Amino acid sequence: MHFNATTEDALSRQADADEYGLSDYRGHHANPDQRGRLAVIGQGYVGLPLSVRAAQAGYRCIGFDHDERRIALLREWISPIEDVSDDQIAAVSAADRYHPTARHEDLAGFDVAVIAVPTPLTAGVPDLSYVESAGRLVGKYLRPGALVILESTSYPGTTRTVLGRVLEEQSGLTAGSDFHLGYSPERIDPGNPHHRLDNTPKLVSGVDEWSLRAAERFYTDLVAEVVTVGRCEEAELAKTIENTFRAVNIGLVNELAEIAHAAGIDFAAAMDAAATKPFGFMAFRPGTGVGGHCVPVDPMFLAWWARQQKTGKPSEMIELADRINRSRPAYVAERVTQLLAEAGRAVAGARILLLGLAYKPGTGDLRESPAREVARLLYASGATVRAADPMVSDLEAVALDGIALVDANEDEAAAADVVVLATAHPAFDYAALVSSAATVLDCCGRLRGLGAQHVVQL
Numbered sequence: 001m002h003f004n005a006t007t008e009d010a011l012s013r014q015a016d017a018d019e020y021g022l023s024d025y026r027g028h029h030a031n032p033d034q035r036g037r038l039a040v041i042g043q044g045y046v047g048l049p050l051s052v053r054a055a056q057a058g059y060r061c062i063g064f065d066h067d068e069r070r071i072a073l074l075r076e077w078i079s080p081i082e083d084v085s086d087d088q089i090a091a092v093s094a095a096d097r098y099h100p101t102a103r104h105e106d107l108a109g110f111d112v113a114v115i116a117v118p119t120p121l122t123a124g125v126p127d128l129s130y131v132e133s134a135g136r137l138v139g140k141y142l143r144p145g146a147l148v149i150l151e152s153t154s155y156p157g158t159t160r161t162v163l164g165r166v167l168e169e170q171s172g173l174t175a176g177s178d179f180h181l182g183y184s185p186e187r188i189d190p191g192n193p194h195h196r197l198d199n200t201p202k203l204v205s206g207v208d209e210w211s212l213r214a215a216e217r218f219y220t221d222l223v224a225e226v227v228t229v230g231r232c233e234e235a236e237l238a239k240t241i242e243n244t245f246r247a248v249n250i251g252l253v254n255e256l257a258e259i260a261h262a263a264g265i266d267f268a269a270a271m272d273a274a275a276t277k278p279f280g281f282m283a284f285r286p287g288t289g290v291g292g293h294c295v296p297v298d299p300m301f302l303a304w305w306a307r308q309q310k311t312g313k314p315s316e317m318i319e320l321a322d323r324i325n326r327s328r329p330a331y332v333a334e335r336v337t338q339l340l341a342e343a344g345r346a347v348a349g350a351r352i353l354l355l356g357l358a359y360k361p362g363t364g365d366l367r368e369s370p371a372r373e374v375a376r377l378l379y380a381s382g383a384t385v386r387a388a389d390p391m392v393s394d395l396e397a398v399a400l401d402g403i404a405l406v407d408a409n410e411d412e413a414a415a416a417d418v419v420v421l422a423t424a425h426p427a428f429d430y431a432a433l434v435s436s437a438a439t440v441l442d443c444c445g446r447l448r449g450l451g452a453q454h455v456v457q458l
């Protein structure tokens with residue numbers, strides 16, 4: 001992998017860094033044409049938008065991913081995610097600013113490395129194996145003066161004690177004195193056209209003052225507003241607080257909505273009324289459950305971390321919200337069973353059309369999707385389940401035993417005993433689907449206000 005770097009570029013970046021007292025930070029340059037060499041590890045929902053943004057800002061970006069299929073797509077200028085267009089990839093690739101690769105040696109010579117790899121829970125425990133393996137790779141090519149930033153979400157202490165240790169062991173260098181190390185949590189909201197990477201305030205932290213300043217300079221090149229946080233542990237906690245706030249509030253409305261339904265009260269009407277309060281209130285809405293990484297997984301990193309502290313005290317709030325949110329697919333399946341019973345049918349043998357398999361409207365992201373769990377539960381009860389999702393491009397990847405993947409059309413809606421709107425994708429033709437269906441269970445509040453008798457709110 002060769003970029004057209006010149007010695008003048010390097011000297012001029014060095015001079016600029018010196019001016020700011022960062023005598024060994026090489027990435028930033030006031031002139032975008034002379035910015036440094038960036039390696040982004042992980043080209044997923046977080047890493048790819050960051051790579052493209054940095055390339056647009058002048059960095060020469062190596063987009064590294066160990067998934068060769070993904071790299072092959074990116075090499076053909078095909079974006080695997082909704083938030084980055086094929087045209088954007090084409091533009092930065094044609095400008096020699098973006099090079100997707102799965103070859104380790106292409107990482108050599110980076111000035112800045114950003115790690116954006118998954119941080120799943122495995123058997124309920126934070127699994128940092130991806131961060132560690134990315135750290136070993138980055139450590140292999142780490143040079144004095146370079147900057148390494150973790151963007152993956154994790155519990156407080158991960159950057160300093162887990163990634164820092166791996167980088168030091170692999171490189172023989174010391175974080176803080178030989179290289180810069182920082183943490184900057186990603187706040188992207190896939191599918192949200194208003195709040196993007198470049199216009200959402202970016203939290204930035206470092207293991208020491210110079211690392212913080214180096215990271216601040218890097219992100220100032222990419223985004224409109226950088227917010228510096230004193231310590232990495234505080235930035236790590238901040239990110240998990242943000243997602244926990246959502247998980248707990250969603251858990252609250254999911255529980256209250258079930259109670260209101262049992263009491264015969266329209267929960268959505270009550271929530272609309274409450275939301276007219278202009279201060280001290282934020283409306284959350286009940287739904288099929290929580291999916292993706294941010295809401296179901298990240299708070300559990302914090303809950304796990306809480307149990308490791310000296311007091312050993314659990315975060316009861318987080319653990320309770322998790323239990324409530326995870327119970328939602330079973331509640332949806334139960335409501336479908338009730339609707340069938342009201343029509344004199346058993347769930348065994350009934351035909352269900354599930355609309356939306358991704359966890360979020362407007363995206364094809366299937367991670368932790370509660371809609372898939374609804375499908376699985378109904379199938380396990382003997383129903384014939386057919387599912388439609390126009391956003392999921394790789395239908396093979398969603399294949400669930402016994403569940404047919406179909407188009408969302410009027411014939412499918414008409415043939416179903418119950419249509420379940422699990423994820424309200426904008427692409428569905430709601431008028432056609434609703435008018436063809438016998439009964440619709442709307443888990444998203446999308447069909448509220450239609451006034452149709454056969455549409456039932458969850």
Ligand SMILES: NC(=O)c1ccc[n+]([C@@H]2O[C@H](COP(=O)([O-])OP(=O)(O)OC[C@H]3O[C@@H](n4cnc5c(N)ncnc54)[C@H](O)[C@@H]3O)[C@@H](O)[C@H]2O)c1
Nearest residue numbers: 042043044045046065066067116117118119134152153186
């Ligand atoms: N998706 C979001 O909305 C979002 C928002 C904020 C934070 N995050 C956090 O960012 C991190 C990344 O999430 P994501 O959504 O981008 O995940 P993703 O699954 O979309 O992408 C991760 C990519 O990393 C690659 N990868 C894994 N291990 C690797 C390795 N050792 N070397 C090279 N590539 C490797 C995978 O092949 C994949 O393409 C997670 O910690 C997540 O919690 C995600």
